[in-house]
Amino acid sequence: MIVRLLGPQDAEDYRKVRLEALRQHPDAFAVSYEEEEVRPVSIYEERFQSNENYTFGAFDGDELIGTVTLLKERYRKLKHRANIVAMYVQSPHRSKGVGKKLMTAAIKQAKSEPDIEQVYLTVVQSNASAKKLYQSLGFTTFGIDSKALKIGQDYLDEELMVLAII
Structure with a gap:
């Protein structure tokens, strides 16, 4: 399994995995x-040609099995921050270190950016396995966003997490 930055040639595969993640x-x-x-x-x-965000993909051979995106903030007062979004690993490949490798790649990229000092992410409060991964990488919870997501008539709370990288 390898993790690498995605390019325009990966767009079709990314879209397929992204839609799978959203559907499941x-x-x-x-x-x-x-x-x-x-x-x-x-x-x-x-998006994959932008220098404002970086999407990494995990590959098992030629198959894209997981993704994560690091978004740099654009405004002057926020340039010291970046956000990790769209983290996903296909079910058959979970609990095998794929997520950790993806997150490590995103964090490494953030550390290579001279302005970035903190990396933020949100995670649904009930997602224990994701929270455990993020905590193992040094992320800490600094708040709860109550009713952050609304699906039908149901609400989900999200934990707000941060990692200082300086």
């Missing part, structure tokens, strides 16, 4: 399957 785990992401499904592949092709 709607409670883990802010965006819905229906919203993402209508986005063209060109959106990802463009």
